[in-house]
Amino acid sequence: MTHPPEDELAATMDCEPTLVPVLEQLFTDLDALSLPAGDLLALYPDEVPARVLDLGCGKGALGRALAGRGAEVLGVDGHAAFLHEAEARVTAAGLADRCRYVAGDIRTPTAWGTGWPAVLWLGLGELIGPLDETLAALRPVLAAGGEVVLDDAHLRDADEGLADLGVQTEDEMRATIDAAGFDLVTMRRLDTPAHFAWWTAAGQQVAERAEALCAARPDLAGALRAFAARHREEMHGDDLTVTGVLLRLRAR
Numbered sequence: 001m002t003h004p005p006e007d008e009l010a011a012t013m014d015c016e017p018t019l020v021p022v023l024e025q026l027f028t029d030l031d032a033l034s035l036p037a038g039d040l041l042a043l044y045p046d047e048v049p050a051r052v053l054d055l056g057c058g059k060g061a062l063g064r065a066l067a068g069r070g071a072e073v074l075g076v077d078g079h080a081a082f083l084h085e086a087e088a089r090v091t092a093a094g095l096a097d098r099c100r101y102v103a104g105d106i107r108t109p110t111a112w113g114t115g116w117p118a119v120l121w122l123g124l125g126e127l128i129g130p131l132d133e134t135l136a137a138l139r140p141v142l143a144a145g146g147e148v149v150l151d152d153a154h155l156r157d158a159d160e161g162l163a164d165l166g167v168q169t170e171d172e173m174r175a176t177i178d179a180a181g182f183d184l185v186t187m188r189r190l191d192t193p194a195h196f197a198w199w200t201a202a203g204q205q206v207a208e209r210a211e212a213l214c215a216a217r218p219d220l221a222g223a224l225r226a227f228a229a230r231h232r233e234e235m236h237g238d239d240l241t242v243t244g245v246l247l248r249l250r251a252r
């Protein structure tokens with residue numbers, strides 16, 4: 001089994017590699033920081049997929065929500081402490097018979113087999129690359145007609161002029177999805193006042209954990225305070241020029 005390098009793990013959590021030893025304490029509330037499970041479940045007005053590969057599952061909140069509706073879930077993550085928590089939480093929820101967790105580097109997504117009806121790629125940013133590269137990497141994992149659920153962001157206003165930062169307009173995003181050989185089943189915007197309130201609270205919660213850890217780890221205090229300040233500043237959303245979206249895509 002390959003393990004992801006620590007700086008990769010740290011990058012998806014928006015933190016410095018020096019903070020990897022305290023990742024578990026910093027992200028005690030990781031489940032609460034995940035996309036609200038209601039947004040994921042809203043993608044499935046009828047039934048959820050029978051089998052789900054949850055790549056970069058963290059503490060498993062989102063896969064667990066699907067398991068609660070009957071899916072069988074394989075969660076993969078590079079951080080062993082998160083996987084132990086995920087196992088404890090499905091056991092407590094009475095869902096242990098439907099969820100398995102394994103450690104590994106999700107940048108090679110076919111390592112957990114092919115023929116999956118559904119793959120979750122959530123909260124992982126550009127770990128593999130921009131949307132077109134991510135979809136190209138995930139496609140071989142899927143069964144015919146299999147689906148990917150991922151979160152991304154497009155420009156709120158097509159005239160914002162951020163194209164040089166690599167942020168697509170909504171039309172460009174739709175074209176990228178089509179060119180990658182996927183049909184867009186649902187594009188769910190994550191820009192309601194409730195989303196902004198959740199985002200702000202999540203940033204605040206992580207920042208508070210970081211401040212509290214400074215006493216126990218004075219050697220990391222500088223990095224922890226910088227991390228806290230960044231989260232307080234960045235984890236809001238109502239004044240952003242981009243709109244977060246949750247995408248349900250089906251391979252053609």
Ligand SMILES: C[S@@+](CC[C@H](N)C(=O)[O-])C[C@H]1O[C@@H](n2cnc3c(N)ncnc32)[C@H](O)[C@@H]1O
Pocket residue numbers: 004005008009010012013030031033034035055056057058059061062076077078079082104105106107121122123124127
């Ligand atoms: C921001 S969390 C997202 C967790 C979950 N998907 C969610 O949306 O709540 C990112 C997760 O990706 C994992 N991760 C980052 N890079 C990885 C890699 N190369 N291989 C395996 N896991 C990785 C981290 O350990 C962390 O649990």
